[in-house]
Amino acid sequence: MLHIVVCIKQVPDSREIRIDPKNNTLIRQGVPSIVNFYDMHGLEEALRIKDEQGARITVVTMGPPPAEKGLKECISLGADDAVLVTDRGFAGADTLATSYVVARTIRKIAETWGPVDIVFCGKQTLDGDTGQVGPGVACRLDLEQLTYVNKVASVDEKRRKVRVHRLLEDGIEVVETSMPVLITALKELNKVRRASLPGMIRAARYKPTVWTTADFPDLEKAKIGLKGSPTIVAKTWVPEIKAVKTHMITFDSPEAAAAQLAEQLMTKEMQTLLDWSS
Numbered sequence: 001m002l003h004i005v006v007c008i009k010q011v012p013d014s015r016e017i018r019i020d021p022k023n024n025t026l027i028r029q030g031v032p033s034i035v036n037f038y039d040m041h042g043l044e045e046a047l048r049i050k051d052e053q054g055a056r057i058t059v060v061t062m063g064p065p066p067a068e069k070g071l072k073e074c075i076s077l078g079a080d081d082a083v084l085v086t087d088r089g090f091a092g093a094d095t096l097a098t099s100y101v102v103a104r105t106i107r108k109i110a111e112t113w114g115p116v117d118i119v120f121c122g123k124q125t126l127d128g129d130t131g132q133v134g135p136g137v138a139c140r141l142d143l144e145q146l147t148y149v150n151k152v153a154s155v156d157e158k159r160r161k162v163r164v165h166r167l168l169e170d171g172i173e174v175v176e177t178s179m180p181v182l183i184t185a186l187k188e189l190n191k192v193r194r195a196s197l198p199g200m201i202r203a204a205r206y207k208p209t210v211w212t213t214a215d216f217p218d219l220e221k222a223k224i225g226l227k228g229s230p231t232i233v234a235k236t237w238v239p240e241i242k243a244v245k246t247h248m249i250t251f252d253s254p255e256a257a258a259a260q261l262a263e264q265l266m267t268k269e270m271q272t273l274l275d276w277s278s
């Protein structure tokens with residue numbers, strides 16, 4: 001049976017987020033966490049494959065203990081197992097350290113529950129937003145990587161082949177490659193399902209497997225947490241919102257409005273704006 005791992009991250013709900021105007025940092029207090037929505041599309045695709053041809057799905061996250069809530073949500077939707085990797089030693093991780101630990105975790109999952117055929121990640125997160133963790137994990141595990149996937153066309157377990165559509169700037173690219181493979185999910189991939197009542201009951205009783213640094217004796221300490229994170233956040237700021245001059249068009253008839261609009265579009269000021277936006 002196929003074994004699919006889905007990587008998820010708990011992120012602050014961006015609809016609720018505010019910026020502290022004094023120091024330009026995110027106000028996280030009181031902001032609810034949600035599972036990054038691209039990751040939910042990765043999970044949905046894994047569930048769709050499971051529904052069609054059978055698969056075992058393991059969800060994984062590296063994060064603080066409250067990240068368990070996100071894993072339980074995935075269980076309620078139909079994931080089979082969940083792993084929380086948590087330890088003070090992992091705190092302060094940038095994308096380099098995160099992908100190192102997530103890759104090691106997937107290797108341990110494979111050793112514990114059997115070889116992994118497909119890994120799903122989101123295209124990016126709503127908070128960090130780098131899109132680096134998926135490719136970082138693929139490189140470390142020497143997996144084929146398929147990024148920006150908006151359709152999984154086929155998963156052929158016998159031939160060990162996966163065919164996907166990748167959404168590129170200038171069209172769709174259809175690619176077939178061999179498993180094991182890492183896929184980064186776009187929101188166009190599918191529509192995320194809702195949890196069923198039995199799913200919710202299972203999730204309420206479910207206890208995720210928790211691994212700490214002690215469970216990874218060969219982890220290089222210099223590569224985890226703050227120590228393993230060479231990224232420096234030099235500055236953060238809130239972009240200045242500039243007031244835009246509004247041109248009002250009053251008219252008696254649609255023809256008169258069109259004539260006025262055409263006249264205004266031909267002004268030098270408007271031409272500069274149009275040149276800038278093209």
Ligand SMILES: Cc1cc2nc3c(=O)[nH]c(=O)nc-3n(C[C@H](O)[C@H](O)[C@H](O)COP(=O)(O)OP(=O)(O)OC[C@H]3O[C@@H](n4cnc5c(N)ncnc54)[C@H](O)[C@@H]3O)c2cc1C
Pocket residue numbers: 007008009036038039060061062063091092093094095096098102120121122123124125127128129130131132133134229231232233
């Ligand atoms: C110096 C520094 C210190 C930081 N300290 C902290 C900290 O203490 N706590 C903190 O929460 N963040 C911290 N961050 C942010 C953290 O580095 C990133 O959020 C994290 O590395 C993931 O990067 P991203 O959000 O850009 O993910 P992306 O690369 O945009 O994520 C792509 C996909 O990778 C997968 N993924 C990403 N992160 C995880 C994860 N943790 N577990 C499983 N799968 C994952 C998901 O599928 C996700 O959709 C810090 C960043 C820096 C630069």
